[in-house]
Amino acid sequence: MTISRRGVLSSGLASPFVLRGALAGTATLAGGGLAATPARANxxxxxxxxxxxxxxxxxxxxxxxxxxxxxxxxxxxERSAFLQSHGHDTETRASAINVTLIRKGDALILVDTGAGMNFFQEAGFLADNFDAAGLDRDRVTHVVLTHAHPDHVWGIIDDFDESERFPNAQYLMGAREWDFWMNPDFLAENPEELHSFALGAQRNLGAVAEKITRVDADHAVVSGVTMIATPGHTPGHMSVLVEDGGAQLLVLGDALTHPTVSFEKPDWQPSTDQVPELAVQTRKTLLDRVATDGLMLIGYHLPWPGVGRAEAKDGAWRYVAEG
Ligand SMILES: [Zn+2]
Structure with a gap:
């Protein structure tokens, strides 16, 4: 049997990227032909x-x-009018996937692992782009997982040969997040929309289980790189604060996912947030801190490369890209 690396796409994917199952019409996402994908060239x-x-x-x-x-x-x-007024497509929400690598002293810390080959056809290029950037995956010392959604952890192992993509790294993730997804009774206790996510999380996290340190809030990965609790997108979601030379950078994960909605309408509840009210609260707390203290931020799904800041605007905030 011949299996191309891309040929296995979707075969084990029972549900599309819909977490709360409240949305009709999304089943078309499981197929191909998706439009408006961010360009990758250069x-x-x-x-x-x-x-x-x-x-x-x-x-x-x-x-x-x-x-x-x-x-x-x-x-x-209301949603369409807002999106249109900001020049966004009103039908499709196209997101980048921006993965952050931090070199701090002897440590080379990767924050999340990308989607691997089995989630979306437009995703799964992290390993290729490591090579293209002249970087060596074998030299990654730490992998921090913000949460266990497919586009963040399905890149831990290469499904083609089951090898680890970051074989010399130790892993860190929130204890709360681990407990949620690795629950042996997950399928019985959670809605079907989450089942393929959980099976993928269990397969990838399980492959490196003995290398994973499960941590609580404010855990220092190395001096100046701290995991902070930012729950709501998932129950145990964490972000990474980097402090060096008096400057601060917050690697958000999915605490803020959209360049206008997340900043200007932080009360809007995306279907991709699993604990919506908590996600709103976290978003506002983070935005206030980022804007007040002048932090730089990196958003996993903000437009490439997702680097910017936030400033207060009309009782909410505004994203200022710096990429
Ligand atoms: Zn994500």
Missing amino acids: ESAHRFTLGDSEITVLSDGGLSLPASTLATNVDDA
Whole structure:
């Protein structure tokens, strides 16, 4: 039997990227032919420094979802009018996948692993872009997982030969997040929409289980790189704070996912947030801190390379890209 690396796509994927199952019409996402994917050409790596730390953002590609996933608590007309007024597509929400690599002293810390080959056809390019950027995956010392959704952990192992993509790394993730997805009774206790996510998380996390340290909030990965609790997108979601030379960078994961909705309408509840009210609270707390203290941020799904800041605007915030 001949299996191409891309040929196995979707074969084990029972549900599309819909977490709360409230949205009709999304089943078409399981097929191909998705539009408006962010371009990847010449976008493999974006580099800058923060004090003595070297930050590299690598692209894993992108993914596309219906625009309706941006808010479950706002009617279609209001959502479409807002998106249109900001020049966004009103039907499709196309997102980048920006993976952050932090070189701090002897440590080379990767934040999330991309989607691997089995989630979205437009995603799974992280390993290729490591090579394109002249980086060696064998040298990654730590992998921090913000949460266990497919586009963040399905890149842990290469499904083609089951090898580890970052074989010399130790892993860190929130204990709460591990407990949620690795629950042996997960399938009985959670809605079907989450089952393929859980099976993928269990397969990937399980493959490196003995290398994973499960941590609580404010855990220092190395000096100046701290995992902070930012729950809501998932129950145990964490972000990464990098401090060096008096500057601060917050690697958000999926605490903020959209360049206008997440900042200007933080009360809107995306269907991709599993604990919506908590996600709203976390978003506002983070935005207030980022804007007030002048932190730089990197958003996993903000437009490539997802580097910017937030500033207060009309009782909410505004994203200021710096990529
Ligand atoms: Zn994500």
